Amino acid sequence: MVCVHGGRFGGTEPLDPYPIWVAEVMLQQTQLQVVLPYWRRWMAAFPSLELLAAAEEHDVLLLWQGLGYYARARRLHQGARQLREAAAAPGGSTTDPWPRALEGWLALPGIGRSTAGSILSSAFDLPHPILDGNVKRVLARLIASPRPPARQLKGLWQLSELLLDPQRPRAFNQALMDLGATLCTPRNPSCGACPWRGHCAAYASGAPAAYPVKDAPRELPFQVIGVGVVRNGAGEVLIDQRLNEGLLGGLWEFPGGKQEPGEPIVATIERELREELAIEAEVGEELISLEHAYSHKRLRFVVHLCTWLSGEPQPLASQQVRWVRPEQLEEFPFPAANARIIAALQARLGLEPGRAAHAGRSAA
Ligand code: SF4
CATH class of the missing domain: 1.10.340.30 (Hypothetical protein; domain 2)
Structure with missing residues (x-):
């Protein structure tokens, strides 16, 4: 900071x-x-x-x-x-x-x-007062809270307010954030160097890293997404802009959607192209298959090259659709998983990989 x-x-x-x-x-x-x-x-x-x-x-x-x-x-x-x-x-x-x-x-x-x-x-x-992720951890350790921070927010807010130095709030909050980022780290906290060691209940317990206590981890839902990289006779590819709602709202992507139980992936892509864009396309060979984890679900994208056959593309489930040349794709903001698809497409077409490929590697 x-x-x-x-x-x-x-x-x-x-x-x-x-x-x-x-x-x-x-x-x-x-x-x-x-x-x-x-x-x-x-x-x-x-x-x-x-x-x-x-x-x-x-x-x-x-x-x-x-x-x-x-x-x-x-x-x-x-x-x-x-x-x-x-x-x-x-x-x-x-x-x-x-x-x-x-x-x-x-x-x-x-x-x-x-x-x-x-x-x-x-x-x-x-x-x-403040209560970001690092501060929650420090305060939960300070009192050796028996409950996960998410189930004790009121008490942690009160503690953050109680501890705040009203004469120097800027310096105090920054010190608190620094303590969480540098000493009171999630694993192996450096209690030996910590100025609050003498007041810390988690340290006194002998197992500071056992705090904050956690709820049992839950299994993330897993879905397979069929994706079509649809090309027309002019060598352009079809992309659509997501609606503004949701995690990736407003970003561009290659069309596709969830595989139904028992459905072959080729049929998924054909169906999604028909339902979301009102087009018919021939689904060809696989371009790439990749997994991407979000905080609430894991997805596997199975991406096939497709050839447009008929139908004017309609934005039935998106804001707009566009035919663009493959080298133009980097002018559009894509989610990280789609950036890896662009990199694979560029490699397949012998184009110089660009910024989109880089974004895919570094994405959170
Ligand atoms: S003594 Fe250890 S557990 Fe307690 S606040 Fe300091 S670094 Fe965190």
Whole structure:
């Protein structure tokens, strides 16, 4: 976080909330070392709230490609427009559009209490507690909580508030996050170097890594997805843009869908192309098969090359469909799994692999 705040956590002067807000949203589901290059690229492309608010959603999603949980990018973009509108409204300030109250931040899409508290304490040194994943772990260990953090949120929020130093909230919250990131790590916490060792119930128990306690792991649902890379006589391929709802909303992808029980994968692809695009296609050889795990399910994509036969493609289950040349695919934001399909297609066609292939390797 030093790069985001310029290493100025010792002071109490206000800091620019914009880079802090962007970093906090990126860090919601992704580790710092993965976030850093994305954050730097983002700040170079959209260095201010005004430029982000004025950007096209397509460009915002393209910059986020490979970071996962794309709704975060759309919400940042929507939030920038919301702040800009509020600043231009009566009573607003175009020179200082940033809320100072928790409610002001909570009104922005995708901002919860912990992110709002972190921004307010980091940017304005205001006394708001935080409770991100690292802090939950530290606090649950401090009291050797017998329940998983998700089932003891109220108590952990109270503890975070109780411990917060009201004179130096910025420095305190940063120290708490640093403690979770560097010493009180999920496995093998470095209790010997920890300033809270003398007060820590998990340390006193002799088994600090046994905390926080967890619920029994549940088996993730598994699905096979048949995908068609459909080509026409001009050598173009067919892609469609997902509806805006859901985890990957607004991104582009190759058409396909879930395999029904007992259904051959070729029949799945034929059926999906018919149901979602109203086209008939001949399903040819397999291009690639790959697995991708999300937080709530595991998917296996079985991808076949297809030849378009008939029917004008219709966006029956998407926002729009488009025929594009294979070398144009990198101009569209795709989910990580589709980026690997692009790389396989480029290799098959003898094209130079580009950025899409890279995104597929580095995706969360
Ligand atoms: S003593 Fe160990 S378990 Fe307790 S807060 Fe410090 S690092 Fe975490």
